[in-house]
Amino acid sequence: MKKYIRTKTLRVQLMRYHFLIICLIATFVSICTYITANQKTLEVAKNSQKHHVESISYRSRLAYEEMLNIILNCTERKTFDLSGINGGRTSGARKLGLDYAELIRDYCAITEYGNYIVKLSVFDDQGNLVQTGSSFGSTDDAQGIIESGWLDRELEKTMDRYQLDLESSPFSQYEGNILPIARKLEHSGSGGWAVLCLSTDLFKDMLLDTANGQETVIVTAAGDRIASIEEPGEHREENDRIIRSLQEQKKDKGLLEMKVHGKDSLVTYEIYDKSGIMVYETMPLDELSNDRMMIVQTVVIMFLACLIFGLLLSARITKQIKKPIDRLTAHIETIAAGNFIRDDSIEGEDEIGRVGCVVNDMALRIKELMDQQLKAEKEKGDLELKMLQAQINPHFLYNTLDSIRWIAVIQKNSGIVKMVTALSGLLKNMAKGFNEKVTLKKELEFLNDYVTIEKVKYVELFDLEIQVDDPGLYEAKVIKLTLQPLVENAIFNGIEPKGRHGIIKIRASRQEDMLVLTVWDNGVGIPKERLKTLLENTEKVKGNSMSGIGLPNVDRRIKLNYGESYGLMIDSTEGKFTEITVTMPLEF
Incomplete structure (x- = not known):
């Protein structure tokens, strides 16, 4: 066993590394899983509590808005003119009173919270009164509201921010606390008020319907407790203190971790600023301990499972890896041997x-x-x-041409002198080889000798225009006999077939680190089918090209000297023009 452990074979080393990696990975995964799961558990608890508080706050908000709508319907419409009731002294007045009562009952009926409206009373200072609600009515109800002490305070509130206050019931038939909403009638000839008294049972039932086993309290902006659930009496004093501190923060909602009733707890609250209603809930964190223990057990099981499965997999993987590595090593040795x-x-x-x-x-x-x-x-x-093979040794021709030139000078035949001089220069340049690099200036001088001869031949059928963008480019190195075959192509394949005077333009320019030579003619253009294969075959050169040098030869010479990214590019439109662009590195 000890010998097996100390061996240095690839398989054993791989298994050692795998075992170490598996232990590290299993440990890392276990720790990360525990931390993540613990955080997720806390996050789920926070989200659950947050959504629970938001749900209660939302339901209370809907009820509040519907109560405001009822009051606004009673006070802003021109429907109520209580002076017409006149104490019910006539049948018409009594009928009018019944109609008003039926109308406000309809207002209460259209809301799902109608059963929680203790009283909805519309009255004036003349004693005229119509009302409805879940509690029995009395002719003394208007007087009870007036004498309650809170009517004037409620009338001073505005509808855009009507904060509810918890008050004692002014009605002899209802002994619980109420949340009153009051407003003056705007279109009544005799003046008057509308008062809606909402029962606190609405909020108690909300808590019962959504109970989740946590302490939940609903209070007014003044801190008065409207309803609560799962709240022991001994917790009230501390809850009131926390509620006051949260209200003083002037925030509409929040979720805090703090110590409550001697335990680390989550405290969630939400305040509806318009009504002042606050929903407050606490959750002790020790309730999550069972979840944490389950997480620990899961992590331990995962660690052991990773360890066992990793060891089995390690033995399998090392065996599978060794075979292709052996084949790969053998093939590399074969390549090294030249196969x-x-x-x-x-x-x-x-x-x-x-x-x-x-x-x-x-x-x-x-x-x-x-x-x-x-x-x-x-x-x-x-x-x-x-x-x-294409080069010739024209030395014996030089003396002959020189003799012809002197005879022409003696006879004063300037045309022959000009042509013989150009031919002599042309032959001297050709005799020096084709791969020699010369300056652009020398190449243009050689081209000028060639053009001189062709102009005599074609009787001024074409003109040559040369443009060098930068005078410094005259000293740039080019392969000799680069431009002559391009101009020759322009004459033979462009200008001559056209049958009338044409122009050949040559432009030398610099593009970054490249020399660009462009040869353009307004001849007949090259057909598209020929354009595609023009540079592909270096053997098929036009028969009358000077010294057998054509476009494919120029392109190939440039590529052999500088690389495949340089050479010729041809653009042609049949019947209009041909443009040949030569690119090569800029050298001096």
Whole structure:
């Protein structure tokens, strides 16, 4: 066993690493799971308490808004003119009183909180009164409201922020506390008031309907307790103190962690600023202890399960990994020996298989690069051979041409002098080789000799315009005989077939670190079907091209010297123009 543990084989080392990693991962996952689950439990408890308080506050808000709507319906419409009741002395007055009573009953009936309206009274100072509600009415109710002491205070409140106050019932038939809402009649000839007395049973029933086993209290803005549930008597004094401190914070809602009744607790509250109603709830955090214990048990089980499953999986994985690694190692040794064949057995969809794919691709790429290198060297040698074969040794012609030029000078034939001089310069430049690099200025001088001869031949059929954007470009290096084949192409394939005078424009410009030469002619253009393959075959060169050099040769010479990203680009519109652009590195 000790020998097995100390061995350094790949499989044993992998199993050691796996065991260590599994222990670390299991520990990390267990700790993270415990922390996360504990936080989630607390978060769920907070969200639950928050939603519970919001639900109660929302229901109380709806009830409050509906009570305000009832009061506004009673006071803002022109319906109520209590002076017409006149104490019910006539049948018409009694009928009018019954109609008013039926109307306010309808107001109460359309709300689902009608059963909690103790009294809805509409009265004036002449003793005229109509009312409805869940409590029996009395002719003394108006007097009881007036003498209650809170009517004037309630009438001073505005509807946009009518905070409710808890008051004692002024009615002999109802002994509980009420939440009154009062407002003056706006369209009554005799003046008057509308008073709605809401029962606190509404809020008690709300708490019972949504009970969740926690202490929940509903109070007014003054701190008076409207309703509560699960609140022991000994907790009231501390709850009142906390409620007052929360109201003083001037915040409409909140969720706090604090010590309440000697326990760490969650305190959630929400205040409806318009009515002043506050819903307050506390939840001791020790109620979450059972959830925490369950989390601990779950974490321990997860740790052991990860450990056992990881060890079994480690033995399986190390065995599976070793086989493809052995095949991969053997294939790499084969490549190192110079055999670049593809081995499909080392490829697969896993990481090692992808490495095998890369190794196979690398081997094929090495083989392709070696083949390309050999091919490029061969092409370069062939091209140089062709250039050497194309060169001529015109020394014996120089003396002859010089004699012809002097005879023409003696005979004063300037045309022959001009043409022979140009031809002599052309032959001297061609005799020096084609891959030599010269300045742009020299290349343009050579081109000028060629154009001089062609203009004599074609009797001024074309004009040559040369534009060099930057005078410094005259010293830039170019491969000799780059422009001549392009101008030759423009003459033979563009201007000559057109049959009338044309223009050939040459422009030299700089684009970042590149020299760009553009040759443009307004000839017949190159057909599209020929344009696609014009530069593909270096063997098919136009027969009358000087020294066998055509567009494919120029393109290939540039690529051999500078790389495949440089060379010729051709743009042509048949019947209109041809534009050839040459790009090469900017050298001086």
